[in-house]
Amino acid sequence: MKHLFSREGQQAIDTVMAGRPLLAFDFDGTLAPIVARPDDAMVPLSLRLRLSQLAEVLPTAIVTGRSVADVRHRLGFEPHCIIGSHGAEAPTDWLADQPTFDWQAAIAPARQLLHAQQAELAAAGIVLEDKGQSLALHHRLAPDQEAAMRLIGALIHALPGGVRAFGGKCVVNIVAEHAPDKGDAVNQLAARLGCGVGVFIGDDVNDEPVFQKVPAGWLTVRIGREDTMSSARFFLDSHVEMAPMLQQLLTAFTRHGPPQRTPSEPPPADPGRG
Ligand SMILES: [Mg+2]
Known part of the structure; x- marks a missing residue:
């Protein structure tokens, strides 16, 4: 480069x-x-x-x-x-x-699971953003980055199938697999x-x-x-x-x-x- x-x-x-x-x-x-x-x-x-x-x-x-x-x-x-x-x-x-393709419907089970964890996410300083066709877990403002990443990792592991997760700058994104x-x-x-x-x-x-x-x-x-x-x-x-x-x-x-x-x-x- x-x-x-x-x-x-x-x-x-x-x-x-x-x-x-x-x-x-x-x-x-x-x-x-x-x-x-x-x-x-x-x-x-x-x-x-x-x-x-x-x-x-x-x-x-x-x-x-x-x-x-x-x-x-x-x-x-x-x-x-x-x-x-x-x-x-x-x-x-x-x-x-x-x-x-209804990508919004494809991520519905993941959406449901993450919304149910809103309180725990908020306590760790993680912001769940629902963009319709994708979800994002923002951890830029989390006071303990290691703890935030552990929680996000555990949630990603528990997500139902049919979705794909990938990282970005202080964010983990979730989209429909296809x-x-x-x-x-x-x-x-x-x-x-x-x-x-x-x-x-x-x-x-x-x-x-x-x-x-x-x-x-x-x-x-x-x-x-x-x-x-x-x-x-x-x-x-x-x-x-x-x-x-x-x-x-x-x-x-x-x-x-x-x-x-x-x-x-x-x-x-x-x-x-x-
Ligand atoms: Mg960019």
């Missing part, structure tokens, strides 16, 4: 932006800095402005562990698509033309939009399925270099480097100019002639 602001990284940015890519971003730790209370997370102004500009010219998506409703008001710009619950919550307009992960969701989105290439940026273990599953020509970037086994092609040192990174995407897009019209396409309508 090389730093994105290396010569190889600059070349990769230039190549991918020439291909009119899908731009897909994780939310927490990527667009929004990690904060003590997840409810305080917002996209900073310096990123909003650049994201708005990018979303005007390229298909832009958020692929997050949060629910779609939760993340939407934290963005400050309008992406073309939001995928929630680590890939399990698809945009509503997808549901009309694909077999629908629900799509972020990698499946991003590939499906790119196929729907007819995008041959894309950019994906994430900061956590649950972003690795994207780094692993998207085609080799994609620009994949992991924030932080703590995971030396990451499958991302490039890394950034911290969230602070997101603003210059987005600026480089904009600059590269501008350098390649607007999409060329093919000879078979009709000329644009003259607005002056109604």
